Amino acid sequence: MKRYFPITFFLLAILFSACKKNDYELNTNMKPVEKLSAPVNNKFTKLQPATSASLSFEWEQARAEDGSLVLYEVVFDKESGDFSAPLGRIASDGGGIQNKLTLSHKDLNALAAKAGIPALGTGKLKWNVSASKGFNIQPSAETRTIEVERPAGFAEIPVDVFLTGTATEAGGDAANALQMKMITAGVFEIYTSLKDGKFQFIDRKTGTPNNFYMDGDLLKEKGESTHAAGTKAYRIRLDFNNATATATEILSIGLWFAPDDKFLFETAYAGNGKWSAADKNITFRQESWGRDERYKFRIRVKNAAGVESDEWIGSSNADNSRPTSTTPASFWELRPITGNDRWNYCYKFKTEVDTKNCDVNLFFYRDKNYTHEIIIK
Incomplete structure (x- = not known):
């Protein structure tokens, strides 16, 4: 059986659909940011990127015609730029919602470097604020500059060198x-x-x-x-x-034998960060309580001014027991030692080393902790 509906039903349905469609039309009309609030124009800032210091950028809100949300980006350029190829665009706090950007000195230092301001130099960055609603993106009516002084060092530190x-x-x-x-x-x-x-x-x-x-x-x-x-x-x-660099000449690395209060021998540079001494006799010292086997290393260095000095390297422990086949590899790692105390922070040779000829190798390699080995011949 057919059913008939009054024509008014269809008219109402059409009107409802039209209203519903209009409800979902995107209104992108807005007034851009009229005025920037902070920092004041030409504010001077001495950057301290190694700290948690930051600078706050603030502005008046943009106004959307329909009262909905507007998103913000702060746009930076060099002083002579026109924002056509900016140094950076950074969303405001709150994922672009707030009319404020808290920017670290570290990030400002990176922008200053992009602008060509050298380390320890002073220069200016230009900034304004872009407000956006949908595809409607409008720059602020006002533009300001900040003056920054960069510290020593690099804004972008490499991961590998x-x-x-x-x-x-x-x-x-x-x-x-x-x-x-x-x-x-x-x-x-x-x-x-x-x-x-x-x-x-x-x-x-x-x-x-x-x-x-x-x-x-x-x-x-x-x-x-x-x-x-x-x-x-x-x-x-x-x-x-x-931004500093030092080249310290390594004159020698000697094996210091604590029981005799002297160096048993020097190692020689063998290439690729390795120092070696081959076929050297090592004999422990006889004491009333037993055989003494303590040792460490001294590096004789010369700086760029030609001044020579000593650096000591040894164990991470002030005292040690003799190593065995089960001793962890960390026992032989080379650690800087403050001072030249005769006994503390010494390694001990394995028992089997006594009276034997040995090869001694020190490794200053990139891919592991600095260490050494004693090979019995």
Whole structure:
């Protein structure tokens, strides 16, 4: 049986559909940000990226015609820029909702570096605020500048650092560059040798890496260093946090035998961060209580000014028992020691070493903790 509906039902349905459709139309009309509030124009800030310091950027709200949500980005450019190719666009606090951006000095330092402001230099950054609703994006009516002074060091610290060049053990092919060991965040070092030639540091082995070089005790970008002192072993340390570099010459590494209060022998640089002494006799000292076998190492170094000094390396423990076949590998790790006390922080030889000839090897390798081994011949 057919059913008939009044025509008014259909008219009402059409009207309801039209109203429903209009309810979901996107209204993107808005008034952009009229005024920036903080910081004041040309505010000077001495950046301290190593701290938790930050700078607050604030502005009046943009107004959406339908009263709905507006999103914000703070746009930065160099002083001479026109925001067509900005240095960065950063969403405001709260995922772009708040009319405020809290920006760390670390991030500001990175923007200043992009603007070409050098380390320890002063320069200006320009900023405004883009408000957006849907596809409608409008810049603020006002633009301001901030003046910043950059600290020493690099705004962008590399994750990896490699040593390359004709003066290095690996030669001038970047594909063979020697990777440096990260000691702490932003600090890298390598034990190696240099011969006469050129050398530099790069942050990757492929593509077009960023490169750095030593200029005295300063670490700088875009250049290379010259070594012209013959072949010598060095500990090279780079600190990207304060843009410093040191090349400490390693004159010798000697094995200090505490019972006799003297060095038994010196090791020689064997290449690739390794020092060795081959076929050396090691005889413990007889005491009333037994055989004494304690030892550690001294590094004789010379700084860039030609001043010589001693550095001591030994155990992480003030006292030790003789190692055995089950002693963990950490026992032989090399640790810096403060002072030159005769007895403390010494290793002990295995019992089997007594009166034997041995090879002694010290390893200053990037991929593991610095360590050493005693091989009985």
